[in-house]
Amino acid sequence: MTRVLILGGTSEARALARLLAAEPGVEAVSSLAGRVADPLLPPGRSRVGGFGGADGLAVWLGEERVDAVVDATHPFAARITASAAAASARAGVPLLVVRRPGWEPGAGDRWTGAASLEEAAGAVPGLGERVFLTTGRQGLAAFADLDRPWFLVRTVEPPGPPLPPRAAVLCERGPFTVEGERELMLRHRIDLLVTKDSGGAMTAAKLVAARALGLPVLMVRRPPLPEGVRTVPDAAAAAGWVLEAAAR
Structure with a gap:
């Protein structure tokens, strides 16, 4: 069983949780920050609230024997993404960041x-x-x-x-x-x-x-991502990454 932590709260995070819920060899745990009173909960196991910064998250990853982390938070959740990168590195757990493409101006835009x-x-x-x-x-x-x-x-x-x-x-x-x-x-x-x-x-x-x-x-404009993190544009690509990790 491959255990994955999804840092969520976005449509991409919910879509990824749905995709992984259909995979018998994967257990996904979705984490929401708790800033919305009535959040849209994804399928599967969920937790609400912070971890206590990068140190707390690194400890949690070890205690829960997490095999991979997918950061599918909002593109402006820079503090969470930085903590995820630091915690994953400390815990020796691979990290993937899901970042939907940004908007681009078109003809007539000001x-x-x-x-x-x-x-x-x-x-x-x-x-x-x-x-x-x-x-x-x-x-x-x-x-x-x-x-x-x-x-x-x-x-x-x-x-x-x-x-x-x-x-x-x-x-x-x-x-x-x-x-x-x-x-x-x-x-x-x-x-x-x-x-x-x-x-x-x-x-x-x-x-x-x-x-x-x-x-x-x-x-x-969006804040920059931590140096060296791997990114994909959507939930389908993130699910493929998780399944590849599970196969290994």
Whole structure:
């Protein structure tokens, strides 16, 4: 029996858990950070909560006799990915990182890049006055000092303070439709979309809607991966890697 830890919380992680659940020689354990009150649980065994950093994860890998780790977390979960890389190296357990392809601008797009949320916040005043902010609830503090623009903040869970002083909060979970995103932007008179390069189809409709409306997009680039980690683009490739490891 090959035991695999899936660091999850994404659609790729759930898809990988489903694929491995059909393999009799593989036991997958899905780990979720616990930041969402009602997470979508994958099939098979799950655990919720942290490990206590890289040291705690390395100990857990040894105690649970884990044979492989698949990091299928969000592309912006840089701290978890760094801990996974360090812990896997200490425990001598192979690591694979699943990273869906990022979004690419197309004809008609008006994108401006930013290296961080803080850099994006600094660029907002020069780009728009009514901002659709879809960067997640944990990074909103970067925008809290902007008192002139108005923000429509969309998150899955209700965000805590600090928030921009002129903001309305919309709690919704994707996937979203192009028509729905277009109507939302028109209703709130949005003139700037701020988002992170999460990639994937679940939340890409806002980019299509912004293009159709001729709106600028402020795109926060992904953090770099730890040096030397192996990556694949999707759950199917990750399942193939796990099955190859099981065969060996």
